[in-house]
Amino acid sequence: MRKELTIKIAGEAGQGMQTVGFTLCRLFKKCGFYIFANQDYMSRVRGGNNFFQLRISENSVYTLRKHSDIIVALDKASISTHRETLSAEGQMLIDKKKFNIIEENSFLDVPMHDIAKKIGNELFVNSVAYGAIAAMAGIEMNMVIETVKEVFSGKSEDIIESNGAAAKAGYEFIKKEINKENFNIHAKKEKETMLTNGNQAIALAAVRAGCKFYSAYPMTPSTSIMDEISSCSKQFNITVEQAEDEIAAINMAIGASFAGSRSMVATSGGGFCLMVEGVSLSAMTETPLVIVDAQRPGPATGFPTRTEQADLLFLLHAGHGEFAKACFSPGTIEEAFYLTIHAFNLAEKYQIPVFIMTDQHLADSYRNVDILNQDAVKVERFIISKELSKEINGYKRYELNDSGISARALPSWINDVMYADSDEHSEEGHITEDALVRTQMVEKRLHKKMAGLLREIIKPNAFNIEKAGVVLVGFGSTYGVMREICEAYPDKFGFVHFPQVWPFPSESTVKLLEGKNKIVAVENNSTAQLAKLIRLQTGINISSSILKFDGRPFDFDYLFEALNKLA
Amino acid sequence: MNINDFKSNDPIAWCPGCGDFGILSAVKKAFVASGREPKDILLVSGIGQAAKLPHYIKCNCFNGLHGRALPAAVGAKIANRNLTVVVTTGDGDCYGEGGNHFMHNIRRNVDITVVVHNNQVYGLTKGQASPTTDEGFVTKVQEAGVVVPALHPLELAISLGCGFVARGYCSDIEHLSGLIVEGIKHKGFSLVDVLQPCVTFNKKNTYEWYSQRVYKLSEDKSYNPGDKLSAYQKAAEWGDKIPIGIIYKEEKSSYEEKTGLNSRPVLVEEKIESIDIKSLLQNFI
Numbered sequence: 113m114r115k116e117l118t119i120k121i122a123g124e125a126g127q128g129m130q131t132v133g134f135t136l137c138r139l140f141k142k143c144g145f146y147i148f149a150n151q152d153y154m155s156r157v158r159g160g161n162n163f164f165q166l167r168i169s170e171n172s173v174y175t176l177r178k179h180s181d182i183i184v185a186l187d188k189a190s191i192s193t194h195r196e197t198l199s200a201e202g203q204m205l206i207d208k209k210k211f212n213i214i215e216e217n218s219f220l221d222v223p224m225h226d227i228a229k230k231i232g233n234e235l236f237v238n239s240v241a242y243g244a245i246a247a248m249a250g251i252e253m254n255m256v257i258e259t260v261k262e263v264f265s266g267k268s269e270d271i272i273e274s275n276g277a278a279a280k281a282g283y284e285f286i287k288k289e290i291n292k293e294n295f296n297i298h299a300k301k302e303k304e305t306m307l308t309n310g311n312q313a314i315a316l317a318a319v320r321a322g323c324k325f326y327s328a329y330p331m332t333p334s335t336s337i338m339d340e341i342s343s344c345s346k347q348f349n350i351t352v353e354q355a356e357d358e359i360a361a362i363n364m365a366i367g368a369s370f371a372g373s374r375s376m377v378a379t380s381g382g383g384f385c386l387m388v389e390g391v392s393l394s395a396m397t398e399t400p401l402v403i404v405d406a407q408r409p410g411p412a413t414g415f416p417t418r419t420e421q422a423d424l425l426f427l428l429h430a431g432h433g434e435f436a437k438a439c440f441s442p443g444t445i446e447e448a449f450y451l452t453i454h455a456f457n458l459a460e461k462y463q464i465p466v467f468i469m470t471d472q473h474l475a476d477s478y479r480n481v482d483i484l485n486q487d488a489v490k491v492e493r494f495i496i497s498k499e500l501s502k503e504i505n506g507y508k509r510y511e512l513n514d515s516g517i518s519a520r521a522l523p524s525w526i527n528d529v530m531y532a533d534s535d536e537h538s539e540e541g542h543i544t545e546d547a548l549v550r551t552q553m554v555e556k557r558l559h560k561k562m563a564g565l566l567r568e569i570i571k572p573n574a575f576n577i578e579k580a581g582v583v584l585v586g587f588g589s590t591y592g593v594m595r596e597i598c599e600a601y602p603d604k605f606g607f608v609h610f611p612q613v614w615p616f617p618s619e620s621t622v623k624l625l626e627g628k629n630k631i632v633a634v635e636n637n638s639t640a641q642l643a644k645l646i647r648l649q650t651g652i653n654i655s656s657s658i659l660k661f662d663g664r665p666f667d668f669d670y671l672f673e674a675l676n677k678l679a
Numbered sequence: 680m681n682i683n684d685f686k687s688n689d690p691i692a693w694c695p696g697c698g699d700f701g702i703l704s705a706v707k708k709a710f711v712a713s714g715r716e717p718k719d720i721l722l723v724s725g726i727g728q729a730a731k732l733p734h735y736i737k738c739n740c741f742n743g744l745h746g747r748a749l750p751a752a753v754g755a756k757i758a759n760r761n762l763t764v765v766v767t768t769g770d771g772d773c774y775g776e777g778g779n780h781f782m783h784n785i786r787r788n789v790d791i792t793v794v795v796h797n798n799q800v801y802g803l804t805k806g807q808a809s810p811t812t813d814e815g816f817v818t819k820v821q822e823a824g825v826v827v828p829a830l831h832p833l834e835l836a837i838s839l840g841c842g843f844v845a846r847g848y849c850s851d852i853e854h855l856s857g858l859i860v861e862g863i864k865h866k867g868f869s870l871v872d873v874l875q876p877c878v879t880f881n882k883k884n885t886y887e888w889y890s891q892r893v894y895k896l897s898e899d900k901s902y903n904p905g906d907k908l909s910a911y912q913k914a915a916e917w918g919d920k921i922p923i924g925i926i927y928k929e930e931k932s933s934y935e936e937k938t939g940l941n942s943r944p945v946l947v948e949e950k951i952e953s954i955d956i957k958s959l960l961q962n963f964i
Contacts, residue, residue, distance in 0.1 A: 304964060306960060306963040316960065321951070322952070324947075324949055324951070346939075349946065351938070356782075359747065363750035366743070366751055367755040367758070368757060371947055373946040373947050397741070523755075524739070524759060528718065530740070531734060531739075
């Protein structure tokens with residue numbers, strides 16, 4: 113019995129890899145396994161080469177492996193593209209007749225297309241593949257069929273039945289013709305978990321945190337946040353508005369927030385570029401806003417469907433002028449959920465823009481996690497309540513005080529009126545050119561608010577740094593791969609991961625990293641941006657880095673090999 | 680409410696004789712006529728001389744970014760539909776920098792009123808051509824005269840399906856304030872384009888130039904603002920005679936009606952401290 117298995121399904125866009133992949137995720141989760149799955153897709157609707165990769169284990173998994181134990185090629189091109197990623201004992205399932213291959217013996221020949229045709233349509237080939245994979249992993253047939261029913265629930269009876277029959281036929285073919293047990297995998301007892309991804313976690317958190325207005329222009333890989341919030345917008349009375357562009361999206365959200373509703377926008381690098389003036393509007397008018405940047409490789413259009421962490425320094429400097437902001441870089445789905453709720457609280461408390469910075473890898477990768485605890489972060493409001501509003505007179509929107517945070521009333525709730533302005537303004541919110549007021553307002557928006565933000569900073573996660581000879585540092589989605597490496601080689605490696613990168617946790621970073629002999633930055637960018645930030649904020653020089661900027665995420669083996677080369 | 684209830688103490692930064700003063704008076708009069716209290720009105724503006732207007736009236740004000748008044752106004756109205764939301768903007772702000780928002784917010788049809796101070800020139804940046812500047816107009820930048828044909832906002836608005844398209848003149852305060860009142864009453868996006876001289880930078884389209892040309896559509900009893908074809912003709916009339924009044928009017932469902940927003944609790948009134956998402960989490964188990 114194996115402890116873990118990596119499976120890859122490859123083919124053209126439009127062949128339904130995502131459906132098979134997702135169905136397999138549901139199946140293995142149902143059988144009590146832990147999963148890490150991601151899809152590698154091209155920026156096209158049909159054709160090309162896409163794949164869905166799942167790692168299944170009896171224990172929690174946080175990253176991918178380089179090699180797959182089972183690969184299913186749904187088209188001929190996938191054979192040559194992926195055969196080098198097959199593990200030493202691995203098997204590639206292909207349809208020799210369909211692909212016109214006679215000579216090769218190293219494949220497992222499964223006439224998937226003929227089987228699908230017998231069921232009624234060649235389109236069912238992905239369900240045949242699904243059944244075949246399940247049989248190879250030694251999963252029981254009834255689970256295979258039940259999962260199909262679940263995944264296709266809501267579709268017609270006919271579709272459920274045909275896909276079920278296709279899965280069964282694929283399953284039986286493997287059992288009858290192959291009947292090997294070397295890929296069988298064993299699960300521990302089932303624990304109730306959620307199968308979800310980073311974007312879904314952010315969307316769920318936004319609903320929980322009371323986001324009532326969401327506007328965005330669709331942009332990969334952020335779009336599924338909009339899909340997810342839309343799907344429950346009626347139930348929770350949330351307005352989701354698809355804007356004409358990202359500039360409209362952020363300005364609408366700021367308008368809604370000024371009126372009093374918690375608001376969020378999400379985009380990726382290029383769309384965020386368009387939003388940048390809006391970021392400084394949020395800061396200047398002191399209007400709370402949560403902004404998600406699901407990073408993808410740039411510059412310009414870059415790699416639309418792939419991953420990178422190269423927006424870090426851009427994001428921290430985004431917006432002209434000087435003002436306080438906060439930026440979170442969750443490493444896991446759980447962190448994405450809890451930090452998003454926190455971001456809404458913080459944005460409202462300090463009346464500032466707050467960023468959630470993810471990337472395609474965290475946004476799209478599925479993992480099963482413990483049920484997210486909606487009570488873990490308390491949802492707190494920082495506005496003058498409607499009841500108290502009635503007693504307000506002589507209201508000044510930007511009243512100066514020690515905290516830099518002026519009590520926030522909502523228009524129409526108080527009997528007075530309020531002025532908010534993107535020009536430099538007086539305490540009343542009227543346009544001013546006064547030098548003293550200007551100085552006071554910069555102090556208010558930047559230094560006073562930063563002092564508060566620094567007091568409630570989220571400290572870096574440190575793992576095994578006392579024992580380890582080498583300390584890895586990273587932010588965002590590299591958490592998973594760093595964690596697994598450090599768990600596998602605790603004598604050699606420890607890591608420090610930063611879920612908050614602004615304000616930067618300088619004090620705790622110094623405590624954790626000062627005096628360490630060997631520190632290695634692990635980043636999905638080409639210039640070690642986190643290492644630069646650490647040096648700037650703490651003076652600690654991180655001389656080694658492992659940088660990956662090919663648009664693909666790190667996997668366990670890639671990082672391990674790279675670390676060995678460094679040493 | 681009377682005019683004094685809307686009086687602001689903020690000192691006015693416009694040039695003496697500016698057409699903006701007439702528009703300010705008309706907006707105040709319209710607010711009095713609307714019967715709403717200052718606290719229930721939100722004026723949203725972008726950047727430019729027109730965009731300073733909200734400071735000179737006592738009501739709520741959100742003075743945002745250049746060109747971006749419309750999205751901010753629409754966001755605020757969606758969040759709190761109890762607010763009467765009016766935008767004051769200029770020809771550069773609304774038709775130039777914010778052109779995309781102008782187009783799509785007419786389509787979106789959220790219940791806001793947009794008053795465009797159209798002086799056919801850039802004032803605050805000192806005299807360059809605007810999208811509505813007449814061809815041939817000479818400026819420091821367009822020194823051989825403007826070669827790009829002027830944008831016709833009213834024709835554009837009608838073609839985009841705007842349900843309320845009007846043109847006023849800043850010197851006829853009574854008439855203009857009537858148009859703004861009608862615009863506020865109209866359920867959906869309403870556009871009031873206002874002809875306004877720039878006494879400093881536009882020496883062509885002066886008070887005298889306008890006074891010789893403008894005439895009220897209401898004086899022509901046969902004119903039917905519900906007729907789209909004649910509305911196009913009137914919107915395009917720009918020469919010896921320039922019509923002012925309601926050019927086009929059509930009742931249509933607003934964004935709030937179509938999305939059901941009107942029948943749900945106002946977004947800002949929602950209690951959010953303990954929203955239960957357990958049913959959502961269940962979908963992922």
